[in-house]
Amino acid sequence: MPTSDAGIRQVVIDWLDDNYHFGDAAEKIKDDEMSFIENGILDSLGFVQLILHLENTAKIKINRTELSRKNFDSMRKILDYVGSHPDFRPAA
Amino acid sequence: MSTVVPIFTPDAESVRRSQLTAFMAFCEAEAGARFGDPAAFHEWSVREFRRFWSLFLRWSGLIVEGNPEPVCLGDLCETAVFFPNLRLSYAENLLASGPGREDDRPALTALDETGRVLHLTRGELRREVIRVARGLRALGIGPGSRVAAIARNTEAPVIACLAATALGATWSSASPDLGTEAILNRFGPLSPALLFAHTHYPYQGIDRPLAERVREVAAGLPSLEAFVALDEGNGEEGGVGGLSSHTLDGLGRDSAPSDSEWTWPRVPFNHPLFVMFSSGTTGPPKCIMHGVGGTLVEHQKEQRLHSDFGPADALLFQTSCGWMMWNWQLSALACGTRIVLYDGSVTHPEEDALWRIVGRERVTVFGTSPPYLQFSHDSRIVPRESADLTALRAMQSTGSILFDRHYDWVQDNVKSLPLQSISGGTDIIGCFVLGNPNLPVYRGEAQCVSLAMGVSALAGENAPAGRGELVCSNPFPSRPVAFFGDPDGARFHAAYFAQNEGVWTHGDFIELTSRGSARIHGRSDGVLNIRGIRIGPAEIYQILTHVPEIAESMAIEQRREDEAGGCRLVLLVVLKAGLTLDRPLTLRIKKELKERGSAVHVPSVIAQVAELPTTHSNKRSERAARDAANGDPVTNAGALKNPASLDAIRDHAALR
Numbered sequence: 001m002p003t004s005d006a007g008i009r010q011v012v013i014d015w016l017d018d019n020y021h022f023g024d025a026a027e028k029i030k031d032d033e034m035s036f037i038e039n040g041i042l043d044s045l046g047f048v049q050l051i052l053h054l055e056n057t058a059k060i061k062i063n064r065t066e067l068s069r070k071n072f073d074s075m076r077k078i079l080d081y082v083g084s085h086p087d088f089r090p091a092a
Numbered sequence: 093m094s095t096v097v098p099i100f101t102p103d104a105e106s107v108r109r110s111q112l113t114a115f116m117a118f119c120e121a122e123a124g125a126r127f128g129d130p131a132a133f134h135e136w137s138v139r140e141f142r143r144f145w146s147l148f149l150r151w152s153g154l155i156v157e158g159n160p161e162p163v164c165l166g167d168l169c170e171t172a173v174f175f176p177n178l179r180l181s182y183a184e185n186l187l188a189s190g191p192g193r194e195d196d197r198p199a200l201t202a203l204d205e206t207g208r209v210l211h212l213t214r215g216e217l218r219r220e221v222i223r224v225a226r227g228l229r230a231l232g233i234g235p236g237s238r239v240a241a242i243a244r245n246t247e248a249p250v251i252a253c254l255a256a257t258a259l260g261a262t263w264s265s266a267s268p269d270l271g272t273e274a275i276l277n278r279f280g281p282l283s284p285a286l287l288f289a290h291t292h293y294p295y296q297g298i299d300r301p302l303a304e305r306v307r308e309v310a311a312g313l314p315s316l317e318a319f320v321a322l323d324e325g326n327g328e329e330g331g332v333g334g335l336s337s338h339t340l341d342g343l344g345r346d347s348a349p350s351d352s353e354w355t356w357p358r359v360p361f362n363h364p365l366f367v368m369f370s371s372g373t374t375g376p377p378k379c380i381m382h383g384v385g386g387t388l389v390e391h392q393k394e395q396r397l398h399s400d401f402g403p404a405d406a407l408l409f410q411t412s413c414g415w416m417m418w419n420w421q422l423s424a425l426a427c428g429t430r431i432v433l434y435d436g437s438v439t440h441p442e443e444d445a446l447w448r449i450v451g452r453e454r455v456t457v458f459g460t461s462p463p464y465l466q467f468s469h470d471s472r473i474v475p476r477e478s479a480d481l482t483a484l485r486a487m488q489s490t491g492s493i494l495f496d497r498h499y500d501w502v503q504d505n506v507k508s509l510p511l512q513s514i515s516g517g518t519d520i521i522g523c524f525v526l527g528n529p530n531l532p533v534y535r536g537e538a539q540c541v542s543l544a545m546g547v548s549a550l551a552g553e554n555a556p557a558g559r560g561e562l563v564c565s566n567p568f569p570s571r572p573v574a575f576f577g578d579p580d581g582a583r584f585h586a587a588y589f590a591q592n593e594g595v596w597t598h599g600d601f602i603e604l605t606s607r608g609s610a611r612i613h614g615r616s617d618g619v620l621n622i623r624g625i626r627i628g629p630a631e632i633y634q635i636l637t638h639v640p641e642i643a644e645s646m647a648i649e650q651r652r653e654d655e656a657g658g659c660r661l662v663l664l665v666v667l668k669a670g671l672t673l674d675r676p677l678t679l680r681i682k683k684e685l686k687e688r689g690s691a692v693h694v695p696s697v698i699a700q701v702a703e704l705p706t707t708h709s710n711k712r713s714e715r716a717a718r719d720a721a722n723g724d725p726v727t728n729a730g731a732l733k734n735p736a737s738l739d740a741i742r743d744h745a746a747l748r
Contacts, residue, residue, distance in 0.1 A: 019694075022683035023676065043296040044439030048470050064472040 002058055003091035008082050011057050012075060015050055016042065032076040037069060047072065054078070060087040096607075098532030099499050100510045110529040112397045118151050119144070130531060130540065131608050138546040141566050145174065145389065145544065152392050154426070155188060156180040156385075157358055164567055169596050170589045172567030175361040175385055182365055182384045183225075183258035184356035186425040187218040192403035193428040200425075201406075201453055202247040205436025205445070206294050210247055217251070217425075222354045224255035227343025231318050231336070233286060235260030235359065238367065240279045240313075241288035241322070242266050242306060243413040245435040248322035248340050250422060252288045257366075260359050262381070264367040267412035268293045268300075272308045273688040274631065278369045278377055281577050283315035287332075288340070290322045296437040307332055361385030362573050366419055368518045371628020373618040373714055378587060379576035382521045383569075390522040390570035391423035397543060399457065399488070399512070400529040403428030406483070408450060409459030410438065415625070416518045417459065417490065438464065444473045451479030458484060461491040463623045463656035465498045474505050481507055488527065490514045492621055492657040493612060496535040513538040515600070515612045518626065519588070522570045524562060524598065525610040537609040544568060547610075549602045550592060559613050562602040565595045614659070618714030620649050623657040625692045629714060632663070635688045639681055643668050646704045647695065648718040650747065660696035662721060662747060666704060673700035699746040703737045721747050 002008045016025035020042050028041060036042050042050065051072055055062050060082060071081045082088055107113060116133055120126060123143060127133040137144040142163040149160060159177040166172040189195045195215030202210045212220070233239065239256045243249035243265055253263045264282060266275050268290060279287075287310055291303040310316055310332040319332040321339045362383040371377040395401040407424045408431075411417040424431055432453050438446040447468070450458050468475070475481060486509055487502060494513045502511045512527030515538060524547050525538035533539060541547045545568055549560030575584045591597040601613040620627045629647040636645050646664045663681070667673060678698050685693040705716040708731060719726040720738040729735050741747065 017679055018682070022686060022694075023679040038297055040296060040298045043437055044443050044471075045437075045467055047439075048443075048467060052470065067472060 001089075002082075003089060005079050005083060008054075008058065008079055009075065011054065012050070012078055015053050019046060019049070029075055032079070033074055035073050037073055054082060058082050058085075058088060060085045096534070099503060099535050100508060100533040102510070102529060102532070107530045110400050111402065112400065112528065112530055115148070115151055115397055119147050122147055130528065134541060134543060134608070137544040138566055141544045141546075141568070145569065148393060148397075149175075149389065152389070152396065153190075154180065154388065154392065155185050156361075164569075167567065168594060169564065169567050169571065170585065170594070172571075173362060174567070174569040178361045178385060179358040180361065180385055180388070181258060181356040181358045182388055183221060183254040184358070185388060186254065186423065187214065187221060189214060189218075190428075197403065197428075198430045200247055200250060200431050200433065202433045202435070203449060203453070204244070204246065204294060204434070205297070205440040212247060217247075220251045221254040221258065223344040223347065224251055224340060225258045225344070225354075226347040227338070227345075228255055228261070228286070229259055230344070230347075231286065231338070233259050233261050235357075235363070237261040237286070238264070238282045238284045239286045239288065240264045240266075240282065240284040241413065242268060242270075242275060242290065242302070242309065243288060243322055244268060244290045244293045245412055245418065245433050246290075246322070247433065248290070248324075249288065249413050249418075250431075250433070252320070252322065252340060253422065256286075257384075258356060260357055260363065262364045262367055264369070264379075265413040265418070267414035268302050268305075269412075270414060270690050271686075271688045272305050272312070273635065274690060274693075275305075275309050276312045277371075277631065277634070278379070279309070279313060281376065281379055282367060284313060285315060286318045286320065287313065287316055288320045288322050292323070294436050296440050310335060359384055364573055364576075366521065367576055368416055368419070368521065370518050370626065371619075371631045372587070373629050375583075375630055376634075377628060377631065378583065380519060381573045381576050383573040386569035386571065386573070387419070387521050388423060388426065390520070390568070391420060392426060393543060394420075394514075394523055394526060395424055395427050395429070398523075398526045398528055398540075399486070401427040401429045401457065405429040405456045406432055406454055407457045407459065408432040408434060408453065408455045409488070410434065410446065410461065410464060411459070416521055419521060421459065439467075443471050444468075444475065444478050447473065447475040447479045447481075450475070450484060451481050454483040456483050457486045457488065459488040459490070461489055461623075462494050462498060462658065463492065465489065465494075465501060466656045468505070469497075469501045476505060476507055484509060486510050486512060486527070488512045488514050490516075490523075491625065492623065492659070493614060494536060495653065495658065499533070499535040510539075513612075516542070517598070519572065519598070520568070520570050524564065524600075525602070525612065531608075534605075534607065534609055537605065537607075537611050540608050541604070541610060547602070547604075549604050550595075550597075559601045559603045561592070561616055562598040562600040562612075563592055563595045564598070571596070614651075615649065616715075618648070618718070620647060620661060621657070622649070622659065622661045622692055627661075627692060631689060632685065632693055635685055635693065636681070638684050638688065639677075641667050641671050641677060642681070644704060644712075646712060646714055646717055648714055648721055650697075650718070650721045655696070661694070663695035663698045664701050664704060664717060664741065665698060666702065667700060673698065697746050699741075699744050701737065701740050701744065703734055703740075705732050705737045705741075706734055707731045708733045717741055 199214040409421040514526040516523035546566040720741040
């Protein structure tokens with residue numbers, strides 16, 4: 001279970017590598033602000049799968065009304081959303 | 093567990109007005125029989141299948157010439173020949189005008205994710221097909237020619253396909269997301285004379301290049317004599333070195349603009365129309381040849397009787413040109429139905445983009461798949477709130493198993509309508525079980541068995557309780573004409589008739605209910621069905637020869653109800669001595685499969701094992717491995733020389 005920004009980042013990179021980029025995900029994400037959808041990092045079908053994966057691995061319950069690109073469409077947005085989620089337990 | 097309470101029941105008026113009701117009345121009058129209920133009609137249609145097809149041909153009004161007798165030569169499903177004295181044209185039947193099919197009525201709408209919308213009336217579509225047919229004829233295309241296409245789902249492949257097949261050529265198509273090797277595995281054995289291709293395609297907001305892959309494919313097809321770019325405009329990037337290169341827009345422009353002098357060449361009923369591909373557990377993909385007449389009458393039966401398609405309908409089936417549902421939806425033109433084509437990401441520019449198109453285009457029948465319904469559910473899309481679905485009257489779903497929850501989701505979030513589970517496949521270019529406008533819908537079930545198909549569940553040692561092998565015992569016209577490149581029919585026999593002599597064995601488990609409905613329970617053989625797309629493990633093994641660390645491998649399906657499509661692809665690998673499957677190797681294996689195959693060829697899980705289940709006759713058993721991974725009893729364990737290999741699979745941490 002990730003307990004830090006670095007941990008969340010690794011969960012995202014690993015998932016993208018497993019499902020879309022097969023070892024090239026870190027290289028393709030040029031910066032944390034880059035839109036995943038607009039830059040072909042993943043498509044919307046995968047977007048939902050990634051969010052469900054984050055729910056399971058970070059043990060957070062994502063409100064379905066917040067399940068939108070504005071919260072998850074870049075590494076920065078994911079780190080901010082998960083890191084500030086009330087269920088998220090950062091390392092002490 | 094199904095409930096006996098239907099989730100949808102058609103009203104009496106729609107039953108009274110359905111084409112199925114009209115056809116049953118026609119049969120009653122002609123055959124002097126009374127069919128008390130749908131089961132009795134189905135039983136008659138199987139027992140009297142010659143009478144059924146003869147009457148259906150008359151009732152349907154299809155344009156044919158010659159003698160409709162004999163209806164069927166022979167009584168064996170494997171060798172029977174339907175309508176040997178009839179000739180017809182597929183394109184002519186799809187494009188003819190008539191009552192409800194006037195030339196100024198819309199016939200086709202093509203949309204893509206960039207917002208492009210193109211409408212063609214029946215008259216416009218027919219003129220385009222004739223123009224291109226004239227151009228293709230000038231290039232030497234005619235009976236016996238095989239043409240292949242790598243195409244987006246736009247109007248272009250529809251025009252190209254109808255033009256080529258109008259001349260007696262045989263059509264095969266693949267979607268742009270297929271890798272070069274997978275495309276060549278399919279098209280190569282056909283030695284096509286002409287390749288149609290798009291040279292780029294949009295997906296998820298990005299214009300993706302395709303020209304390089306098209307050049308690689310063309311270079312691997314030495315039989316090619318011409319190339320035709322399907323892109324709009326002049327297609328300058330489409331040039332393929334050394335070949336006569338053309339554009340679809342440019343073909344036949346110098347010929348007479350009028351279609352009045354055009355005569356549709358009619359070919360024998362069993363003349364090959366489409367070659368479809370199906371990969372098994374061994375060998376290259378099978379090249380399945382479907383005949384002109386068999387395809388057309390089967391599709392007409394399914395679409396008019398079972399789906400009630402007519403001129404008031406607009407059909408959008410979510411498909412690519414590489415799936416048989418593309419061919420299937422194309423035939424709906426013969427019902428006077430408008431076909432609505434969509435190309436690109438179904439979630440671009442917004443998650444519910446496809447549902448919005450269904451509403452905007454006044455689609456009456458929306459064809460989709462369980463993975464898309466699952467995605468819509470997971471994304472909390474509520475189509476009835478974001479789209480005007482007043483025109484929508486039915487949904488169809490195929491490709492993988494529809495679970496009960498999908499029926500509830502549609503009722504709650506789309507509208508009250510029949511969600512029809514349809515199942516059959518590429519092998520018969522049609523359905524064994526499907527919808528019925530006169531019957532209720534029960535959760536998780538296809539409404540009925542297809543008319544004139546003697547389908548039963550053959551219980552046996554390999555079948556789980558209450559289920560059986562899906563077999564069809566009587567001749568049917570959409571049985572493939574043959575496999576291409578299988579002159580003595582040995583491969584054809586092995587594929588469908590070796591398991592149960594004399595009857596078609598489909599490779600699915602089926603459960604037939606006392607209500608006449610059916611549930612499909614997945615494959616009974618080693619063929620994979622991942623997210624609704626059928627993959628032969630042999631294709632995966634071929635690609636993995638490019639990974640030198642792998643000694644041998646086995647691809648299986650593992651049930652996972654939480655996954656889109658209800659299962660996931662698992663790859664078991666035995667590595668060369670001393671090697672361990674680490675993450676870099678795992679990712680490299682996946683990358684090879686994606687680049688040389690497609691995204692669907694990529695396993696969800698790769699697990700290293702010491703050995704693969706192998707029979708005493710040294711055949712590897714995908715079925716045993718699959719049963720072990722699913723925690724099911726392994727019915728053929730006694731035939732294995734290394735049954736301990738099953739424990740390793742059953743207990744493997746990665747497979748839990």
